[in-house]
Every structure is written in structure tokens, then in C-alpha cells.
Amino acid sequence: MGPPLAGRRVLVTGAGGQLGGYLRPALEAAGATVVGLGRRPGPGIDLAADLTDRGAVEEVVATAAPELVIHAAAWTDVDGAERDEAGARAVNLGAARNVAEAARARGAHLVAVSTDFVFSGTGGAPFAEDAPTDPVSAYGRTKRAGEEAVLAVSPSFAVARTAWLYGGPGKHFPRTVLTALRSRGSMEVVADEAGSPTFAGDLAEALVALAATGAGGIFHLANAGRATRFELARAVAVLAGLDPETVRPTTSAAFLEKYPLPAKRPTDSELRNERAAALGVTLRPWQEALTAYVPGLAAEGKGTD
């Protein structure tokens, strides 16, 4: 048997983003030919288009001629979405629908990436794929609308929800922890917010494996297990050789009093992977992924934020 996507043309939206950076190598390792799509030209971008522009999407999809599309582009600024829900909706619903319609018109399969923020997380975790959604933020509402639009265009398309992504050169939680501990010597982290921390490289590989099955519907792809933000930050400190006691627990209420944020976050949004696991697609426990990742991050010297 050859590689799972041997000879397949794959269009990746959001190719310049955090996940996009890991998708290209994962797809190429699976034998695919990758066309990276970004909002503007740059590294890893073969075609540029604003995905909220339906005509532009039709054009780039016709040019790319994909058999598979992985839609990783999104409005990911959670607090910005609270201030401009229409803007977030134009991307998380409008662009997702444009991409889905263009994929269907070409007869291409689509895997669209979504989020744990479709759950309020105020009870019921860990959430299986069929758990009722009840987003409490504009980001969550607009992503949920995008999921529905994708599956309305074709129930054989896949929606893959993930959570708490880290990895790559940009801003992410483990990098923020290292930067804070190195610059300030200590930090307070909320101990009453929990979820499924996920290495973007593991997600990319799981998306490739899921796409190769051709299966449709909703899937949960996150590193296995549950962590609070506090537990995650302490684990980062330990793995970087720093004193974990310098990470101190606080509550969301106390944190928000000091640093108000417009968007509500799920309290406990741990995702349970049942449907992809039944197809043989699983992700390792978050502790294993973090253990493999943090030494390299710590060796970079300094974070970027």
C-alpha cells in the first residue's frame, strides 16, 4: 500500500496560519500535492484570495483543481469576534460556505476545522461529537454556523473540531508561559478553565488520516485527556526546566477583574474523540505531545510575545 494520499491534489486554506504550517508537511508525507491558499502572497502560499469573496473562491478552487480541500482558514481572534461579530461571521460562516460550495462544484471532498468553543462547557464534558452545542461567544456562534453550513452543502463533508492549539512560530499558550516566566519570574494562571490542549502537528497528521478515510460528519480531533490552564502552564514550566511553583493558580473571576476580556470562554470543554477513533484515527495524550514539544520551544531561547 502506498502513502494514503498518493498523487492527490489538496488545497489548504489558511496555509499561512498556525495549523496551515503543519498541514503542508503532513500532507506531503502522505504523498499529496499541496496547493496553499492564503489571504495574501507569502511563504507557503501558492494562491491568494479573500475567502469571503465568493467569486474569488470559485476562481482559486478552479485553478487549484483539488480532489480534497482542508479548510483551516478562520477568524480566530476570539475577543475581536465579540467586538465585530458580523466580521467574524463573514469568515467563519461566509467563507466556510463559499469553500464548501466550490468544493462540491468540483466534486472534491472537504474537511473543515472547527472548535471546542461551540460548547459552553458549563456541564457535560467530555463532549462527544453528538453533544448539544451552546456557544457562549461570538467566535463560537460563528464557527457553529460555519459547521452547519458546511454539512448543509454536503453531509458527506467532514467537520473536525479541535481545541487549545499550540505550535509554530506565532503566539500560543506554551510560548506565552515561557515568555512570562522568563521575563517576570512568575505568573498567575486560571485553574478553573479546562480543555484539551492540542499540538497543531498532531492535529495536522490526524486531519490527513481522517481525510484519507473520506468519512463525513462531525469529528473531535484533540490530544487525549483534560488539563486546566494552570496544569498546562505548570507542565510547560517543568518541561522547560523552570520551577513549577512560580506558576500560581488563580480563578477566572479574579483574572478577569485584573484583565477584562470581552469574550466568555468555555469552563470545561474537553473533547472526546469517538467517531474518528472508530476509524482508527486517534491522537496521543496531551502530556506526551507537550513532552515532545516543549524542549524545542525552550531551546529557541526567547518567545515572541
Ligand SMILES: NC(=O)c1ccc[n+]([C@@H]2O[C@H](COP(=O)([O-])OP(=O)(O)OC[C@H]3O[C@@H](n4cnc5c(N)ncnc54)[C@H](OP(=O)(O)O)[C@@H]3O)[C@@H](O)[C@H]2O)c1
Ligand atoms: N488556535 C486555536 O487554539 C484553535 C482552537 C480550536 C480550533 N481552532 C480552529 O483551527 C483552525 C486553524 O486555526 P489556526 O490556529 O491555524 O488559526 P490562524 O493561525 O489564525 O490561521 C487562520 C488563517 O486564516 C486566514 N484567513 C482569515 N480570514 C481569511 C480570509 N477572509 N481569506 C483568506 N484567509 C483568511 C488567516 O490569514 P491572515 O493571517 O491573513 O489573517 C490565517 O492565515 C481554525 O478553523 C480555527 O477556528 C483553532
